[in-house]
Amino acid sequence: MKDDLVHRETPSPNFGERKLPISMAVLHYTEMADADAALQRMCDPQTQVSAHYLITQKGEIIRLVPEEKRAWHAGASYWRGQKDVNSASVGIELDHPGHALGYRAFAPAQIEALVPLLARIVKQYDIPRANIVGHSDVAPGRKIDPGELFPWDRLAQYGLAIPRPKITLGDPFDNDGAFYLALERFGYDITDGRKAVEAFQRRWRPECIDGQIDGQIRAIVFQLLLDRDRGSAR
Numbered sequence: 001m002k003d004d005l006v007h008r009e010t011p012s013p014n015f016g017e018r019k020l021p022i023s024m025a026v027l028h029y030t031e032m033a034d035a036d037a038a039l040q041r042m043c044d045p046q047t048q049v050s051a052h053y054l055i056t057q058k059g060e061i062i063r064l065v066p067e068e069k070r071a072w073h074a075g076a077s078y079w080r081g082q083k084d085v086n087s088a089s090v091g092i093e094l095d096h097p098g099h100a101l102g103y104r105a106f107a108p109a110q111i112e113a114l115v116p117l118l119a120r121i122v123k124q125y126d127i128p129r130a131n132i133v134g135h136s137d138v139a140p141g142r143k144i145d146p147g148e149l150f151p152w153d154r155l156a157q158y159g160l161a162i163p164r165p166k167i168t169l170g171d172p173f174d175n176d177g178a179f180y181l182a183l184e185r186f187g188y189d190i191t192d193g194r195k196a197v198e199a200f201q202r203r204w205r206p207e208c209i210d211g212q213i214d215g216q217i218r219a220i221v222f223q224l225l226l227d228r229d230r231g232s233a234r
């Protein structure tokens with residue numbers, strides 16, 4: 001499909017057929033030295049990895065896999081009961097050194113390019129904001145990208161992510177079991193509890209990622225569920 005937002009195509013052989021309609025978008029960083037290295041990796045049939053799009057730090061959008069095909073970006077994943085995240089999602093990689101090669105803020109031009117692309121995808125497939133997630137949200141045991149410096153608040157300004165909730169109620173749970181239930185209900189795989197807590201913190205309270213359940217994160221997850229049930233945060 002023609003898309004005026006796409007600057008160029010670098011087709012990857014790494015894709016298959018979707019088994020589900022598109023209902024999610026998953027955001028990643030490449031954790032590679034540069035965009036060319038990331039493209040090379042995602043076009044190498046040996047690696048078995050790809051994404052639909054790569055966005056360079058200068059804001060160039062490169063399409064690797066057509067959206068109607070199943071790209072291989074999420075790996076073993078889970079979100080809101082769905083294990084085949086690749087079949088249900090559009091995957092967008094951001095050229096970035098990641099935590100391994102020097103973690104830093106995302107380039108403004110890159111985020112400026114992401115916003116209209118994501119807006120078009122969300123509109124086309126009617127993707128709920130609660131299903132616009134980071135790789136760490138869908139694979140908390142294995143992944144930490146795009147990480148605590150990803151500007152979710154900026155996406156939220158455009159209605160492309162749920163904003164960090166304003167806490168209006170006190171700590172609603174008195175035990176960790178209730179917190180994990182709430183976390184699972186929101187969407188997370190809680191198989192590894194500590195990793196799930198870290199992933200939740202990375203997305204919703206990035207200033208302190210310690211894997212510990214505390215009153216503030218209990219209040220945040222409760223508010224998120226409440227907002228979603230009221231329909232104010234689909």
Ligand SMILES: [Zn+2]
Nearest residue numbers: 028029135145
């Ligand atoms: Zn990733």
